[in-house]
Amino acid sequence: MDPIILSNIDKSIKGKEILQNVNIKINGSVGLLGPNGAGKTTLMRILTTLIEPSSGSIRSGKLDWKNKMEVRPHIGYLPQHFSMYKNMTILDCLNHLALLKGIDKRNRNEMIQSTLNEVNLLNVKSKKIKQLSGGMLRRVGIAQALLGNPQLLVVDEPTVGLDIEERVRFRRLLRKLGKNRNIVISTHIVEDIETTCDKVCILKNGKVIKFGTKSELLSLVKGKVAERVYPIDQVDYDSLKIISTKESSEEYIVRYFITQDDDNYVVEPTLEDAYLYFTQEEDYV
Numbered sequence: 001m002d003p004i005i006l007s008n009i010d011k012s013i014k015g016k017e018i019l020q021n022v023n024i025k026i027n028g029s030v031g032l033l034g035p036n037g038a039g040k041t042t043l044m045r046i047l048t049t050l051i052e053p054s055s056g057s058i059r060s061g062k063l064d065w066k067n068k069m070e071v072r073p074h075i076g077y078l079p080q081h082f083s084m085y086k087n088m089t090i091l092d093c094l095n096h097l098a099l100l101k102g103i104d105k106r107n108r109n110e111m112i113q114s115t116l117n118e119v120n121l122l123n124v125k126s127k128k129i130k131q132l133s134g135g136m137l138r139r140v141g142i143a144q145a146l147l148g149n150p151q152l153l154v155v156d157e158p159t160v161g162l163d164i165e166e167r168v169r170f171r172r173l174l175r176k177l178g179k180n181r182n183i184v185i186s187t188h189i190v191e192d193i194e195t196t197c198d199k200v201c202i203l204k205n206g207k208v209i210k211f212g213t214k215s216e217l218l219s220l221v222k223g224k225v226a227e228r229v230y231p232i233d234q235v236d237y238d239s240l241k242i243i244s245t246k247e248s249s250e251e252y253i254v255r256y257f258i259t260q261d262d263d264n265y266v267v268e269p270t271l272e273d274a275y276l277y278f279t280q281e282e283d284y285v
């Protein structure tokens with residue numbers, strides 16, 4: 001599996017710089033995290049060849065993203081709002097989409113069966129789209145993205161609208177799929193990435209502000225997070241850089257970024273702490 005190398009990607013639309021100097025190497029599963037307007041969707045649209053960068057290049061082995069038609073068969077995309085004709089069965093949908101993707105008739109049936117098996121939908125393949133739960137519909141979405149066995153799978157906001165059980169199952173599926181192909185997951189939900197991705201790319205205002213493995217990111221905020229119990233009326237909201245508060249009987253458990261060297265309440269940081277630290281850094285340092 002060749003890595004996908006993004007070099008010096010810039011994107012401006014109507015004079016506005018939306019992405020600036022993006023340099024990343026996608027090799028395995030990468031989670032794209034960032035606040036609203038950070039540029040995640042724009043980067044995914046560039047990766048899926050829906051739009052072109054203003055400058056910079058994307059390459060993977062012999063593939064160059066300048067040759068869109070050559071690249072497209074190697075990309076599977078699950079948009080956030082995936083749907084299909086409500087009265088079609090799962091099997092008919094996939095047959096229809098495989099035909100549109102130009103998958104050879106001789107291989108089509110076998111490929112659909114193995115894809116359905118991979119996403120665990122084989123025994124419900126005759127169900128109609130309108131009968132499916134949110135989680136099942138997302139799995140149909142993944143199945144259509146996997147048709148043709150693309151080397152890059154791009155998934156937008158994978159777990160929005162799913163209940164907790166479906167979230168957990170869908171994350172497990174993404175984790176499995178990321179083992180033998182490149183996968184990019186864009187999300188606001190840090191937990192989606194914590195459980196499914198090897199690397200994290202944090203975008204803010206169109207720039208990559210951090211890119212690395214989860215443990216690399218965590219090591220950068222080690223010693224910067226503390227947690228302390230306060231009586232409810234004694235939380236000092238003005239001086240603490242609060243991450244979260246939890247109510248517990250007459251007390252508050254307050255998690256915060258450390259601002260003084262002699263703080264004795266240091267705890268292990270989470271990826272969510274790291275994300276907040278890097279995206280809101282100017283507020284915390």
Ligand SMILES: Nc1ncnc2c1ncn2[C@@H]1O[C@H](COP(=O)(O)OP(=O)(O)OP(=O)(O)O)[C@@H](O)[C@H]1O
Nearest residue numbers: 013014016018034035036037038039040041042043
């Ligand atoms: N076609 C366009 N014309 C003008 N501005 C655009 C266009 N597409 C995106 N933008 C702007 O570029 C910035 C980044 O948008 P983008 O949708 O890529 O961010 P995002 O990280 O996906 O945000 P969200 O999480 O809210 O979807 C935003 O300020 C957006 O308004």
